[in-house]
Amino acid sequence: MSKSMESTVIPLRWIGDRGQGHLEMLDQRKLPGEEVWIAMKSPKAVADGIRDMVIRGAPAIGIAAAFGVALGMRNFAHDPMTSIESELSRLVEQFAATRPTAVNLRWALQRCQKVANDFDGLLDELVDALFDEAHAILDEDRANNLELGRHGSALFDEPVQVLTHCNTGGLATGGYGTALGIIRCLDDEGKLKRVWIDETRPYLQGARLTTWECLQDDIEGTLITDSMAAHLMKNGEVDAVITGTDRVAANGDVANKIGTYSLAVLCKSHGIPLYVASPLSTIDLDTPSGAEIPIEERSRDEVATIGDTTIVPASFDVAHPAFDVTPAELVTAIVTEVGVVEPPYEENLQRLFDL
Numbered sequence: 634m635s636k637s638m639e640s641t642v643i644p645l646r647w648i649g650d651r652g653q654g655h656l657e658m659l660d661q662r663k664l665p666g667e668e669v670w671i672a673m674k675s676p677k678a679v680a681d682g683i684r685d686m687v688i689r690g691a692p693a694i695g696i697a698a699a700f701g702v703a704l705g706m707r708n709f710a711h712d713p714m715t716s717i718e719s720e721l722s723r724l725v726e727q728f729a730a731t732r733p734t735a736v737n738l739r740w741a742l743q744r745c746q747k748v749a750n751d752f753d754g755l756l757d758e759l760v761d762a763l764f765d766e767a768h769a770i771l772d773e774d775r776a777n778n779l780e781l782g783r784h785g786s787a788l789f790d791e792p793v794q795v796l797t798h799c800n801t802g803g804l805a806t807g808g809y810g811t812a813l814g815i816i817r818c819l820d821d822e823g824k825l826k827r828v829w830i831d832e833t834r835p836y837l838q839g840a841r842l843t844t845w846e847c848l849q850d851d852i853e854g855t856l857i858t859d860s861m862a863a864h865l866m867k868n869g870e871v872d873a874v875i876t877g878t879d880r881v882a883a884n885g886d887v888a889n890k891i892g893t894y895s896l897a898v899l900c901k902s903h904g905i906p907l908y909v910a911s912p913l914s915t916i917d918l919d920t921p922s923g924a925e926i927p928i929e930e931r932s933r934d935e936v937a938t939i940g941d942t943t944i945v946p947a948s949f950d951v952a953h954p955a956f957d958v959t960p961a962e963l964v965t966a967i968v969t970e971v972g973v974v975e976p977p978y979e980e981n982l983q984r985l986f987d988l
Contacts, residue, residue, distance in 0.1 A: 725746055
């Protein structure tokens with residue numbers, strides 16, 4: 634097995650048996666300085682972990698929420714006063730409210746809801762079925778990422794210099810990664826000349842997390858500030874940009890970490906392809922266009938501070954949209970686990986679900 638296929642970077646793990654065990658999350662807020670695993674023993678703890686960015690990345694938060702629902706229903710098993718249906722609905726609403734932009738969260742919760750809707754056995758058996766579903770979502774995600782990586786790598790015949798944004802690796806998924814999964818596969822196949830990693834202000838997912846992942850798997854890369862991308866493109870040092878996404882609308886508009894739209898405009902200006910890595914679970918055919926995608930607004934402190942250092946006067950206003958939307962016409966292709974999708978997206982994305 635190749636080194637990239639052996640990547641052990643994961644954002645969460647289940648500890649113990651289903652009856653007494655708990656979920657653990659790798660605290661991504663503390664990386665790369667220290668690796669701290671936090672025990673999540675209640676659905677509230679899991680929801681807080683998603684909201685507070687202990688875990689982040691669209692596929693990863695969906696997986697975490699599925700385990701959180703199973704954990705919540707297990708804890709509810711000793712309370713006969715509340716109906717199963719109302720408790721499950723409460724849990725689903727609790728998790729759905731944590732992060733509004735990433736559609737994987739809603740997708741995973743719908744899978745949990747379907748398990749419950751189709752179930753007619755005892756509560757203990759339902760809890761087991763929900764844990765089975767959570768583990769299935771986790772296992773499927775990693776397998777899909779491996780396929781997605783292969784499809785993305787096949788887009789390139791020769792060694793390339795790639796620029797990526799945010800963190801889209803094992804930390805953001807069930808393992809291996811989406812955009813970083815493609816980069817892992819390129820590296821494994823000897824087709825990666827260099828990876829440029831945007832620091833990705835304000836949360837620094839590129840600087841803190843993607844660099845850390847690359848070190849774990851011996852992938853050589855170079856960190857840059859977000860504002861350096863245009864300079865590198867102008868000098869011919871970027872052959873392609875590969876990003877992930879938190880939601881793809883039916884028309885091909887792409888919501889991703891703030892700063893992605895800027896990269897897309899730069900790619901258009903310099904004649905550089907922009908590839909978006911997206912599992913099928915991130916494609917939302919119920920959302921017609923990017924205009925309907927809710928954009929999460931996060932706290933000013935994440936912009937106004939770096940670590941424990943405040944860099945903005947306390948009285949000064951700060952905006953913090955966590956995502957932006959890249960119009961479909963700026964996206965060269967969308968890479969999925971079942972193949973590469975090119976325009977027209979409205980027709981070709983639909984075909985993926987008709988297979």
